[in-house]
Amino acid sequence: MRFLSYLFLQGLSFVRRPRQASLRHCLVPLFFLGASRGLDSLAAQTKSDIGWSSLRMGLQASLQPGWIASDNRQIQPGQAGLGWSIGLNAAHSLAPRYSFLTGVLLRGNVFNVMVDSFRYKIPGMDTVLRDIRYQYRTQGLEIPLMLRLGGAQSSTQSAPYALFGLTTMWNTRVRACFEGQELIGYETGEFFDPATETYRVTNLPGSPVDQDDRVALFSAWLGIGLGWEFPLPSAMRLSTGLRYDYPMSQVFRGDYFKGRFQSMQFSAYLTF
Secondary structure (H helix, E strand, O other): OOHHHHHHHHHHHHHHOOHHHHHHHHHHHHHHHHHHHHHHHHHHHHHHHHHHOOOEEEEEEEEEEEEEOOOOOOEEEEEEEEEEEEEEEEEEEOEEEEEEEEEEEHHHHEEEEEEEEHEEEEOOOOOOOEEEEEEEEEEEEEEEOOOOOOOOOOOOOOEEEEEEEEEEEEEEEEEEEEEOOOOOOOOOOEEEEEOOOOOOOOOOEEEEEEOOOOOOEEEEEEEEEEEEEEEOOOOOEEEEEOOOOEEOOOOOOOOOOOEEEEEEEEEEEOOO
């Protein structure tokens, strides 16, 4: 840091005109010199307080029950579905007992909805489909951006921690079931690209219901959670916790279905 400050001051002295060699010309180098010394002192103090590497990598696995919160009368929430996530995480220490937590995880969500029967009256017939049950399964990449407060840090004692931040997910695969069965024309367990596929119920052969229920490609949640961190041998840490994800985006891309997916995550991750 001091070396970079020296180079900056030397370059500054060359571009300055002679008539600017005034009090301001003297104060600028002093300012940068003092700032560099302050940053050096802060970095040294932070390293001393933390006592271990500022960047730690780890493995994470989670189970997350999720459910739909409806924003209009076209859909109603169904039963909660059980999702999962697994992948790598990274924690960067910002200050003693403060860290930034992120990572890359594979995540799968499961949610159930019931469709308003009035939208599904077959033209030219008196019958109305009632209590239509959809089940959606999505898979994609999750990237959390969380601020973590507390934890064991360099201590040998276990300690609680709190989480707050943003969780994002890019949906790469999705599939839907209708009344517990695969949709007509789809194979069992087959996943599709959410950017191009529409999952429409077929009431009669060749007569799809005119509803656009494509799943959105991007999802975001505001997360808040609590947990406990336990020190392990060889400078490893085991953390377990609970996090609630409040939805900030819509599940569907169409104009009729409006709902938000929320979840409760039970996670465990091991850092090295």
